[in-house]
């Protein structure tokens with residue numbers, strides 16, 4: 001009996017550890033997205049002077065993050081518990097979640113390819129990327145408490 005309890009505890013501990021890594025990795029990736037979008041959003045709104053180099057750096061950061069967003073590795077089955085805002089809906093609708101990730105990847109790649117060099121050319125790209133972030137969060141991220 002004692003051993004059974006110990007085994008149970010060990011199992012919980014191991015699964016908590018196994019979850020910690022993809023959760024931390026995906027949060028770090030999303031945090032970096034947030035930083036890049038901070039620069040891009042402020043520039044698009046005219047709150048920050050247009051700086052083509054800073055804009056390209058932020059777009060490339062977003063695109064690199066998009067390429068790293070491996071849905072299977074970062075959102076493995078069972079990683080919906082712990083210190084995470086990932087919604088259970090992700091694992092109920094993996095196809096929809098993957099499609100939402102693909103839209104963001106496409107928007108980030110398209111923005112880098114477009115290489116916006118003015119406020120007018122940047123704004124639609126930021127709008128398109130922002131929409132993909134928002135669409136995914138609305139369905140697949142739990143609201144902040």
Ligand code: HEC
Nearest residue numbers: 027030031033034037084085086100101104133136140141
């Ligand atoms: C395919 C879905 C998806 C897309 C696309 C997406 N996110 Fe997220 N985002 C999530 C999920 C799910 C979480 C919650 C992760 C967790 O807590 O485990 C999250 C969390 C975050 C966080 C909080 C990170 C933290 O420190 O806890 C920020 C900031 C963020 N996203 C910004 C962005 C931005 C900016 C974009 C677009 C450039 C974006 N996200 C695109 C799904 C997405």
